[in-house]
Amino acid sequence: MNLEQSNPAYKHSLDCVHCGLCLPACPTYQTLAQEKDSPRGRILLMRAEAEGEIALSEPSLGDALDNCLDCRACESACPSGVQYGKILEAYREKLARLPSRNRRARFLGSLLDNLIASKSLHRLSMSSLRMAQALGLQKLATVLPFPRWMKEGLALLPRIPKGSERCPIAPGIYEPTGPKRAEIALFTGCMMETLFGRVNRAALRVLQAAGCRVHVPPNQGCCGALHLHAGLQDRARPLVERNLRAFPKDLDAIIVTSAGCGSAMKEYPSWMGQASEFSTKVQDFTEFLANLGLGFTPRSVPMQATWDDPCHLCHGQGIRKEPRRLLAQIPQLKLIPLEHPEDCCGSAGIYNLQKPALAHSILDRKVKDIQKTGVRILITANPGCHLWMESGLAKLDEDYQVLHIAEVLAKAL
Amino acid sequence: MSLNFEQKVIKILGQDRAFWDPATKLCYSLDGYPVQKHTPRAVAMPETNKEVQALVRLCLEEGVPILPRGAGTCLSGGATPPKTPCLLIEMARMQKILSWSPEDRTAIVQSGMVNLDLSVIVGKKGLYYAPDPSSQKASTIGGNLAENAGGPHCFKYGMTADHILGVRFVDGRGEMVVADLEDGPDLVGLFTGSEGTFGVATEVKVRLSKSPEMVRTFLASFSSMEAACGTVSRIVREGIVPAALEILDHLTIEAVEASVFAAGYPKDAEAVLLIELDGPRDEVEADSPKVVKILKEEHPLAVESTTDAEQRQSLWKGRKGAFGAMGRLKPNIFVLDGVVPTSKLASVLSKVAEIGKKYNIVLSNVFHAGDGNLHPNLSFDGRDPSETRRAMEAGLEILELCVMSGGSISGEHGIGYEKREAMRYMFDEADLSAFRELRRCFDPRGVCNPGKFFPTGGGCKEGRSAKSSEGLDV
Numbered sequence: 001m002n003l004e005q006s007n008p009a010y011k012h013s014l015d016c017v018h019c020g021l022c023l024p025a026c027p028t029y030q031t032l033a034q035e036k037d038s039p040r041g042r043i044l045l046m047r048a049e050a051e052g053e054i055a056l057s058e059p060s061l062g063d064a065l066d067n068c069l070d071c072r073a074c075e076s077a078c079p080s081g082v083q084y085g086k087i088l089e090a091y092r093e094k095l096a097r098l099p100s101r102n103r104r105a106r107f108l109g110s111l112l113d114n115l116i117a118s119k120s121l122h123r124l125s126m127s128s129l130r131m132a133q134a135l136g137l138q139k140l141a142t143v144l145p146f147p148r149w150m151k152e153g154l155a156l157l158p159r160i161p162k163g164s165e166r167c168p169i170a171p172g173i174y175e176p177t178g179p180k181r182a183e184i185a186l187f188t189g190c191m192m193e194t195l196f197g198r199v200n201r202a203a204l205r206v207l208q209a210a211g212c213r214v215h216v217p218p219n220q221g222c223c224g225a226l227h228l229h230a231g232l233q234d235r236a237r238p239l240v241e242r243n244l245r246a247f248p249k250d251l252d253a254i255i256v257t258s259a260g261c262g263s264a265m266k267e268y269p270s271w272m273g274q275a276s277e278f279s280t281k282v283q284d285f286t287e288f289l290a291n292l293g294l295g296f297t298p299r300s301v302p303m304q305a306t307w308d309d310p311c312h313l314c315h316g317q318g319i320r321k322e323p324r325r326l327l328a329q330i331p332q333l334k335l336i337p338l339e340h341p342e343d344c345c346g347s348a349g350i351y352n353l354q355k356p357a358l359a360h361s362i363l364d365r366k367v368k369d370i371q372k373t374g375v376r377i378l379i380t381a382n383p384g385c386h387l388w389m390e391s392g393l394a395k396l397d398e399d400y401q402v403l404h405i406a407e408v409l410a411k412a413l
Numbered sequence: 414m415s416l417n418f419e420q421k422v423i424k425i426l427g428q429d430r431a432f433w434d435p436a437t438k439l440c441y442s443l444d445g446y447p448v449q450k451h452t453p454r455a456v457a458m459p460e461t462n463k464e465v466q467a468l469v470r471l472c473l474e475e476g477v478p479i480l481p482r483g484a485g486t487c488l489s490g491g492a493t494p495p496k497t498p499c500l501l502i503e504m505a506r507m508q509k510i511l512s513w514s515p516e517d518r519t520a521i522v523q524s525g526m527v528n529l530d531l532s533v534i535v536g537k538k539g540l541y542y543a544p545d546p547s548s549q550k551a552s553t554i555g556g557n558l559a560e561n562a563g564g565p566h567c568f569k570y571g572m573t574a575d576h577i578l579g580v581r582f583v584d585g586r587g588e589m590v591v592a593d594l595e596d597g598p599d600l601v602g603l604f605t606g607s608e609g610t611f612g613v614a615t616e617v618k619v620r621l622s623k624s625p626e627m628v629r630t631f632l633a634s635f636s637s638m639e640a641a642c643g644t645v646s647r648i649v650r651e652g653i654v655p656a657a658l659e660i661l662d663h664l665t666i667e668a669v670e671a672s673v674f675a676a677g678y679p680k681d682a683e684a685v686l687l688i689e690l691d692g693p694r695d696e697v698e699a700d701s702p703k704v705v706k707i708l709k710e711e712h713p714l715a716v717e718s719t720t721d722a723e724q725r726q727s728l729w730k731g732r733k734g735a736f737g738a739m740g741r742l743k744p745n746i747f748v749l750d751g752v753v754p755t756s757k758l759a760s761v762l763s764k765v766a767e768i769g770k771k772y773n774i775v776l777s778n779v780f781h782a783g784d785g786n787l788h789p790n791l792s793f794d795g796r797d798p799s800e801t802r803r804a805m806e807a808g809l810e811i812l813e814l815c816v817m818s819g820g821s822i823s824g825e826h827g828i829g830y831e832k833r834e835a836m837r838y839m840f841d842e843a844d845l846s847a848f849r850e851l852r853r854c855f856d857p858r859g860v861c862n863p864g865k866f867f868p869t870g871g872g873c874k875e876g877r878s879a880k881s882s883e884g885l886d887v
């Protein structure tokens with residue numbers, strides 16, 4: 001078997017002709033101006049590894065790949081159609097298997113499993129964090145004699161929304177408010193559900209008003225996207241299997257309110273064949289609604305806001321027009337365009353916890369762009385970005401508000 | 414204790430702007446020319462003129478070659494490190510606009526500034542920087558200057574050289590030279606196109622242009638390449654000066670349409686021609702009907718035309734992404750840059766196709782038709798030595814054909830590694846010696862980007878000793 005057959009990532013890496021047109025799109029290159037932190041450089045390194053020019057265990061190779069946000073802005077910029085995400089995720093997996101990284105991978109894996117994929121633990125930890133934050137313990141921790149990593153970790157955490165905002169939806173079947181136009185399911189996610197129950201509740205109301213009979217299956221859970229980005233495919237597999245079992249078969253669509261989850265769920269078939277039927281039904285909330293049509297006359301929502309494209313919505317799923325089309329239907333909602341709306345905010349899953357310095361410089365750029373619009377309301381569609389940009393904006397004097405697009409549409413009901 | 418070379422680089426720049434880890438070195442081992450690859454000894458990222466000068470002086474003391482680099486989009490190996498491990502001076506961190514004057518229409522920028530970033534900044538006052546290489550989103554003003562880059566709109570507005578007013582550079586003697594068009598001998602003209610062999614440019618003074626009042630873009634598709642080329646010759650003959658005249662052939666159209674740069678070019682066409690008229694409204698409105706008339710008489714399959722900025726951009730999108738889009742065909746592409754008289758475009762292109770067949774190499778064409786600047790793309794698999802050799806041989810034969818047809822070997826991509834042997838098609842030993850002499854004035858020891866530009870045979874001491882730099886006879 002030749003290299004291209006045995007290593008599909010290698011085959012994808014051959015599509016790159018080293019033209020450099022992706023450089024301006026890459027947030028890490030824009031921040032560090034180094035070739036090894038650019039898509040062109042990273043692809044070259046991964047190809048060189050396959051061809052035996054550099055060892056997988058070479059620390060500088062690992063660093064270069066760790067620095068990547070997996071935001072996939074390079075894919076949108078690439079004329080040669082390089083499927084960068086596929087190459088990177090294959091290499092993240094290879095790296096995670098290295099003995100030198102094994103401990104780190106195991107630690108990360110159990111962190112993700114316990115805090116994110118396990119709902120009860122996730123909820124518990126979020127409530128305790130919220131309590132700590134409300135009591136100002138986060139600030140206190142910085143002066144107490146805690147170990148440095150703990151202080152830094154605590155200081156980095158974005159603000160956890162209060163309990164009433166986090167409260168999730170009860171599983172069940174929800175009837176449409178008018179005549180039925182579609183039979184769908186709502187994927188509630190892990191972060192979205194435990195941190196932003198309010199978003200899922202808003203999405204549910206909008207979908208019902210749009211004529212959807214909405215299943216909220218009880219046994220669903222984390223989609224595994226964060227595990228996949230970290231190269232932990234083995235740990236993602238049981239999560240995917242759980243969801244394949246949890247959702248009924250005869251649905252028109254499975255609606256996702258978190259861009260990161262949706263993107264990963266649409267891509268399951270590339271590594272898990274049995275997921276194809278499930279994956280073809282997956283649609284982002286905005287994609288589904290824009291195509292179905294609102295089905296109700298939106299009330300006016302007088303506000304000025306700006307829209308930020310989550311990476312995994314625009315680059316990952318190619319969804320750009322749909323959210324704008326939906327927002328444009330709301331009377332009196334004035335959308336002020338954001339400069340560089342498709343640039344990553346630096347949140348990138350748990351990147352902000354792994355690479356805080358870089359994530360913060362990337363966030364600073366985003367915050368500046370938001371400030372330039374002059375508006376105080378930012379609309380987006382991914383929980384990680386939502387929290388991260390909210391934390392960046394909170395540092396400014398003005399009062400900013402970040403909303404999920406479903407919440408804005410719910411206001412128009 | 415004496416410091417080694419790497420430690421001395423750190424002394425100048427600090428720990429976090431000097432690199433020699435294996436990943437960095439590998440990443441900087443080539444530019445957009447896929448045939449040759451050498452790793453540098455170390456990579457330095459200066460932020461000030463002084464740091465650049467200190468680095469050059471250090472290299473002179475230590476006998477280490479220097480390679481200035483912008484975005485590494487060069488297509489001729491100019492930004493590929495020389496064989497003798499060099500200090501690669503990455504200019505990407507020097508990307509500020511230092512000053513600009515809307516009244517005088519000039520700007521002084523650091524050489525690592527990205528071409529398009531400049532136009533975005535000065536666009537606020539209705540100005541732009543005219544040279545527009547298709548790589549303008551990524552390539553730097555310094556790299557454009559060193560290669561004398563052209564672009565689709567250079568037919569009307571000229572190459573980079575026509576828009577440079579001054580350069581500050583550290584030459585191969587470690588001296589800071591300030592060249593200004595308005596002051597002293599024309600060193601600016603000399604430096605432009607010197608491909609990093611005279612030294613490292615740190616600041617560039619450029620001319621800004623006023624954004625045209627009106628722009629109209631036509632897209633015409635044809636059932637034959639001859640018809641498209643014929644249309645171009647007629648437009649040029651009739652004295653119309655469009656801002657741009659660009660042709661894409663069938664294979665390129667297919668590749669572009671399969672990419673994110675899909676622009677809606679008709680897939681059944683053998684060639685599409687982009688024509689852009691710009692300038693004062695009355696001028697564009699006077700020229701448009703003339704173009705329409707010529708087009709009608711040449712029987713295109715279809716014609717579209719628009720003045721809407723967004724629609725124009727989408728027509729151009731495919732052209733700008735064409736080079737990259739060809740990457741879909743084979744793992745590597747090697748793009749040529751020969752020039753021929755516009756009246757011979759069609760006949761040369763059919764000979765080019767024959768050469769492709771002869772060497773059994775997939776060959777596509779996208780080119781600046783207005784100035785006869787051809788860009789045959791040779792697609793090949795760099796892992797296959799025989800196919801790589803055939804691509805190189807086909808390339809040389811095509812360049813020879815261009816010279817024989819009354820043209821030249823390079824329009825805008827530079828000589829670098831790629832065309833150094835082909836220099837002999839155009840210049841004899843006396844010319845080459847004169848070039849070497851000139852270069853010695855700025856770089857007597859041949860430390861700046863050695864091994865490029867000059868043919869290797871005769872007068873060359875490539876690889877003679879590890880200390881002496883490669884390629885150049887000094």
Ligand SMILES: Cc1cc2nc3c(=O)[nH]c(=O)nc-3n(C[C@H](O)[C@H](O)[C@H](O)COP(=O)(O)OP(=O)(O)OC[C@H]3O[C@@H](n4cnc5c(N)ncnc54)[C@H](O)[C@@H]3O)c2cc1C
Pocket residue numbers: 018019020021444445480481482483484485486487488490491492504524525545546547548551552553554555556557558559560561562563564565608609610612613614615736737825826862
């Ligand atoms: C997709 C694509 C499209 C392209 N389209 C065009 C086109 O339309 N027209 C065109 O002319 N070219 C084109 N090119 C070629 C290339 O973009 C140009 O040659 C460009 O000018 C190179 O700029 P750079 O910043 O990438 O320089 P690099 O590639 O980094 O360097 C190019 C050369 O300049 C030297 N150099 C760089 N910076 C400095 C400095 N500060 N001081 C001294 N020397 C320096 C280097 O040593 C090297 O020899 C294209 C390339 C690509 C990949």
Ligand code: SF4
Pocket residue numbers: 025026027028029037038039042067068069070071072073074075084
């Ligand atoms: S995924 Fe994002 S950070 Fe990573 S190389 Fe691509 S553009 Fe850069």
Ligand code: SF4
Pocket residue numbers: 015016017018019020021022023039040043074077078079080081082737740
């Ligand atoms: S744009 Fe695509 S082909 Fe060009 S360097 Fe980037 S990944 Fe490679």
